[in-house]
Amino acid sequence: MITELSRNGFCVLKSHLAAPLIDACREAFWPMLTGYIESHCDQPNRGPNRHFLPMPFDPPCFAPEFFFDGGVLDIIRGAMDERVVADQWGCDVALPGSQNQEAHVDYQRPLFEETPDLSLPPYMLVVSFALRRITNADGPIEIAPGTHRMPREQAVRAVASREIELQPVPLEIGDVLIRHPWALHRGTPNTTGTPRPLVSIRYVRRWYSDNSRETNSIPLYIWNSLTPERQAPMRFPVGD
Numbered sequence: 351m352i353t354e355l356s357r358n359g360f361c362v363l364k365s366h367l368a369a370p371l372i373d374a375c376r377e378a379f380w381p382m383l384t385g386y387i388e389s390h391c392d393q394p395n396r397g398p399n400r401h402f403l404p405m406p407f408d409p410p411c412f413a414p415e416f417f418f419d420g421g422v423l424d425i426i427r428g429a430m431d432e433r434v435v436a437d438q439w440g441c442d443v444a445l446p447g448s449q450n451q452e453a454h455v456d457y458q459r460p461l462f463e464e465t466p467d468l469s470l471p472p473y474m475l476v477v478s479f480a481l482r483r484i485t486n487a488d489g490p491i492e493i494a495p496g497t498h499r500m501p502r503e504q505a506v507r508a509v510a511s512r513e514i515e516l517q518p519v520p521l522e523i524g525d526v527l528i529r530h531p532w533a534l535h536r537g538t539p540n541t542t543g544t545p546r547p548l549v550s551i552r553y554v555r556r557w558y559s560d561n562s563r564e565t566n567s568i569p570l571y572i573w574n575s576l577t578p579e580r581q582a583p584m585r586f587p588v589g590d
């Protein structure tokens with residue numbers, strides 16, 4: 351899997367997370383999601399009919415299994431190092447009426463601005479899973495394989511000319527997508543009548559930080575329920 355991730359910029363672990371945990375997360379999150387959509391319908395923050403919102407850390411929206419899955423962490427740590435931290439927990443929602451996004455990367459600045467195309471080992475990876483099944487009709491994320499290893503302009507040209515095809519990544523409940531945020535990707539139109547929530551955890555090397563996405567705090571009672579070994583890789587504010 352690490353080889354595939356490093357070659358293509360993404361890999362999918364099929365049927366990996368326990369479906370009941372995801373079902374419980376979706377059931378608890380759905381009223382919050384619909385409330386958010388109602389109050390923000392005029393302020394989409396990821397393009398028309400698309401929203402990003404931070405995920406709550408209250409169970410069952412939060413489950414330690416989402417963050418500390420052994421198989422996922424082996425890949426994340428194997429591709430980066432043992433000291434990675436999680437610093438984002440959020441949800442991308444494509445609503446009915448959403449369009450194709452421009453293919454883009456998920457970092458704001460190159461690490462070394464004077465050498466933007468410097469080829470570097472990964473220092474952030476995004477782990478995503480679907481809160482409900484995502485078929486091609488639901489607006490799956492599409493990723494252009496191999497573009498994380500190319501100079502940006504060349505990658506953009508290769509995708510625009512379709513020399514490299516964007517690949518849709520439909521997800522069943524329990525499937526886990528792991529991707530390099532600098533592989534070109536885009537959200538696609540949700541043609542169903544139901545919101546499409548894709549939740550993500552970002553893991554970064556311990557020395558990296560950019561605060562690029564809003565995050566919620568971890569309630570103190572949840573923080574206190576984690577062992578020191580589990581607290582160490584959670585880089586989130588701790589609330590009351």
Ligand SMILES: O=C(O)CCC(=O)C(=O)O
Pocket residue numbers: 396442443444456489490491492535536537538548
């Ligand atoms: O929702 C998706 O499928 C992808 C969203 C995305 O890449 C973004 O909004 O930056």
